[in-house]
Amino acid sequence: MHLNRNQRNFFLAVCAALPSLAFYGAFLTFHSKGSAENVWWAHICTWSSAHPLALLNLLFFFNVSVLFWVVSLVQRSTWLIDLYWTVLPVLMAHFFSWHPKSTSDPFRSRVVITLTWIWSIRLTHSYFRRENWQWGEREDWRFANMRKEDSKHWWWVSFFVAYLSQQCFLVGICLPLYTVHNSTIPWGNMDVVLSLICASGIAIGYIADTQLHSFVSSNAHLKQQGASPVPVLDEGLWHYSRHPNYFGEQLWWWGLAGFSLIVGQSWAMIGTVINSLVLAHVTVLVEDRMIADDRRRDAYRRYQQATSVWIPWCKNSCTMKLE
Template identity: 30%
Template sequence: MSRAVPDGGAFALNLAVTAAAVLAIMLATFVVGVRTGRHRAVDVAWGLAFAELALVGYLLSDGRGDPGRRVLVTVLVAVWGVRLSAHLWWRARGLPEDRRYARMLARVPEGPARVRYALRKVYLLQAAIVWFVSLPVQAAQYVPSPPGALAWAGVGLWSVGLAFEAVGDRQLTRFKADPANRGRIMDRGLWRYTRHPNYFGDACVWWGVFLLVADTPVGWAFVLSPLLMTWLLAFGSGKPMLERRLAAERPGWAEYAARTSGFVPLPPRRDPSTPTAPPARPHP
């Protein structure tokens, strides 16, 4: 484990500047959402906000952290964030408001009250989550020692996560593009082993990023960041909300869920409705 620790004073200033940066991009997205009447643009801003924050931290940490570690963590987060935002933008082209946000905002009457509610519950909340989840990114950029074995293991875990996200998203996009699959459950490719390869991949990405600072004495102080992201994906606003909707809309969902792991990829369980072959009778 590295004995080097980040520069506390410079890191504190970094935290303030990055908070202002992520707030700025979310407020700009809020203005777009109000003008267009579609708040789903915040999903596109989500990945870009992480990439922006990593770049700001890289610029602020010049001369403070190890150049190789700074470049490494910035590139990993930027690649993940830009890919995710590009995918979500492409998927949402021409679509109406996301049903999640429509249901959330329907709780408040139209008018200024709904606008303020959207600002608090959608944009400011997501800005706070982005900033908190990215704390390991910011800390890694101020570590003066080069990456060690644990950090490189993090790069490997990040690579696994990005592959699960990108391949899972691509497989689902191709599945939905085929009219013959309308109303059917996606249970092919990675989706045969986990009901949410993209969410699993996202969790791996952020645990991998965390390992880039975990090889320092203060690194484990930031473990709550990947824990929060994993909780949101597996138990918060990710998997549970999506599965409630799919269970209500997709025939065959219960059977798919019964045989397929909910998060971590595992071999499919045998369908209990499938009869097993009778044991062979011994020859007389």
């Protein structure tokens, strides 16, 4: 049976995490039985039981950083890591909750895992909607630009830029999921507040992405009709923030990080801090890209002057209108 590119990428995406899932399933089976015939396997599982964070990083390194990198060399595209950004936090949440060393308030664990699932579904939906419901349609524009700018060395540079660094970022921002499953402090009022913050971030991100998708689709239709596209999205949440989708995403991650404070493990917020700094840099790159477009430059500069960067806020001048 001949499979087209979309079908091949679908099966690739489904199978990509199987090595880690198989290992973790075998590890949990060993732990439930308490013994193994193979001595080496018993030693590996005993070590894995005592070091959940180290085990997570090893599985991530070999299954994602290395394997996904090899796949990208074959396909000449880093699309797979973009898709798995929406999936890996859910896998990590269950990794920590199922690990033998896990200890948590059961209700907090269920709430955090549920919120992580909702966030993942929201972001996965936005991802596929943007990609016209195709698997591996394109790679992140930043990585695509890097590939063009340094095509000779990109094959090895991509390992550090697109994969190893992603491991640091993604594991870092998911550390609160570890702390939630490393404390028995009971559920309290602050948990309710943080849950509402997380839910608000997810909702804002979804609304902003939906408005952006409608704007892009409308401009594509105008272009097909031979009409001039609208240079800047200045409606809905985008009227009050230049990047409301980023604001919603940050609200989600900072709400999640707050659970680390509740359980007395504020060190786990370091990943969220770094992620915010990186996103600030990404914001600059996105805006530079907008200004580089001759059709949008003047309108976007006026938009910049009038509109808040991340946090939705009133216009600097209520009378300022985009032409």
